[in-house]
Amino acid sequence: MSTELSAGSAVDVTSLIIELQSAGLRVEAPVESRRGGAGPSDSGMLWIEGIPATVPLQTGPTQTDDARSSPYVLKAEDDGQGIYRDGIKLASVAASHRPRFYDMTTADGVPYWKIALLHLDSLASTVLQTCNYWGNSDQCRFCGIGVSLDSGNTIAKKTPAQLAEVAVAARDLDGAVDATLTTGSTRAPDRGALYVAECGRAVKEASGLPVEVQFEPPHDLAVLDRVHGAGVDAVGIHVESFDPAVLAHVAPGKFRTGIETYFRTWERAVELFGAGRVSTYVILGMGEDPDLTIAACKRAVEIGVYPFVVPLRPVAGSLMEEVAPPTAEYTERVYRKVAGYLTERGIGADTAVAGCVRCQACSGINGLQNELSGGKPLLQIGSRPAGLS
Ligand code: SF4
Numbered sequence: 001m002s003t004e005l006s007a008g009s010a011v012d013v014t015s016l017i018i019e020l021q022s023a024g025l026r027v028e029a030p031v032e033s034r035r036g037g038a039g040p041s042d043s044g045m046l047w048i049e050g051i052p053a054t055v056p057l058q059t060g061p062t063q064t065d066d067a068r069s070s071p072y073v074l075k076a077e078d079d080g081q082g083i084y085r086d087g088i089k090l091a092s093v094a095a096s097h098r099p100r101f102y103d104m105t106t107a108d109g110v111p112y113w114k115i116a117l118l119h120l121d122s123l124a125s126t127v128l129q130t131c132n133y134w135g136n137s138d139q140c141r142f143c144g145i146g147v148s149l150d151s152g153n154t155i156a157k158k159t160p161a162q163l164a165e166v167a168v169a170a171r172d173l174d175g176a177v178d179a180t181l182t183t184g185s186t187r188a189p190d191r192g193a194l195y196v197a198e199c200g201r202a203v204k205e206a207s208g209l210p211v212e213v214q215f216e217p218p219h220d221l222a223v224l225d226r227v228h229g230a231g232v233d234a235v236g237i238h239v240e241s242f243d244p245a246v247l248a249h250v251a252p253g254k255f256r257t258g259i260e261t262y263f264r265t266w267e268r269a270v271e272l273f274g275a276g277r278v279s280t281y282v283i284l285g286m287g288e289d290p291d292l293t294i295a296a297c298k299r300a301v302e303i304g305v306y307p308f309v310v311p312l313r314p315v316a317g318s319l320m321e322e323v324a325p326p327t328a329e330y331t332e333r334v335y336r337k338v339a340g341y342l343t344e345r346g347i348g349a350d351t352a353v354a355g356c357v358r359c360q361a362c363s364g365i366n367g368l369q370n371e372l373s374g375g376k377p378l379l380q381i382g383s384r385p386a387g388l389s
Contacts, residue, residue, distance in 0.1 A: 212355025
């Protein structure tokens with residue numbers, strides 16, 4: 001991607017978001033962020049020109065490390081914030097406020113923010129903050145599920161009743177539009193799917209919000225019927241990488257499960273939930289073969305699965321915390337291919353109904369899919385404001 005940013009030029013928002021998700025954003029203004037949690041997680045959560053985006057924040061030592069210091073800076077403005085490069089404003093960012101439900105506490109004394117967080121407009125929770133892979137040789141190298149538990153920022157197990165209570169408050173006080181519930185993997189044959197589905201049922205019944213639940217492939221595919229019977233709207237079953245050599249190294253437990261097991265599980269899930277309501281994370285930047293990755297994404301799309309392609313988000317405390325995200329050029333190349341397949345198959349953020357694919361903040365793929373459909377929001381790059389360097 002060539003993003004020549006200068007006064008008077010135009011850049012599309014998607015290109016800027018893809019660039020930020022690779023280069024990161026130095027922050028000189030307060031921003032809502034997420035640390036730890038299952039999967040690839042650490043990020044700042046921003047509305048950039050009205051489009052949701054999570055981007056790696058540089059608030060600490062990387063700011064003094066020239067090689068990794070981002071040229072993009074978030075600065076406070078009178079009404080919200082702005083993203084600048086070389087003193088030139090590129091985009092406006094809506095002011096972020098601490099969600100109001102964070103100030104509430106359950107009857108048994110647990111703060112709501114320890115039960116679920118608001119990710120832009122999606123309520124998100126890791127219902128079981130433990131994973132049978134964590135802390136041993138099977139631990140997924142990009143994951144931070146144990147980090148937030150150790151920090152005391154969450155509780156190990158959230159109950160369906162707690163989650164339902166928080167979901168209603170998040171909907172009413174802060175405008176949450178859906179709920180995304182994930183879980184660490186368990187040793188039980190269902191791998192934790194039934195518990196997260198039970199939590200999803202409680203959230204949906206109490207709040208009416210669409211719900212996505214995420215889990216590892218259960219040993220018996222009949223578990224998927226019970227997940228579907230819980231009334232949740234969408235499922236995420238995350239292979240993380242289609243490159244077997246990479247998977248063996250970064251997620252040995254998932255490698256043992258086997259990529260073909262993911263495909264078999266997805267096929268049954270699509271029969272139950274419908275095309276576009278089953279998704280998998282596909283993380284770029286872990287050494288994978290891009291052509292193999294694109295081909296496997298195509299195969300997934302053909303059976304109705306949305307491969308949610310995202311750049312690696314190095315999580316502090318994870319085994320990959322020192323690995324830099326992939327370049328914007330690399331991710332955009334993969335996004336463009338996969339976005340084309342999604343468009344041909346007729347699935348996208350709107351068909352997902354709930355969850356990571358509905359939200360889209362962690363990827364630039366939806367912007368490119370919209371672009372293929374003719375919509376491309378352009379930013380007019382402003383002239384250098386006085387007093388900014
Ligand atoms: S399966 Fe991997 S990504 Fe998921 S919670 Fe466990 S260690 Fe993290």
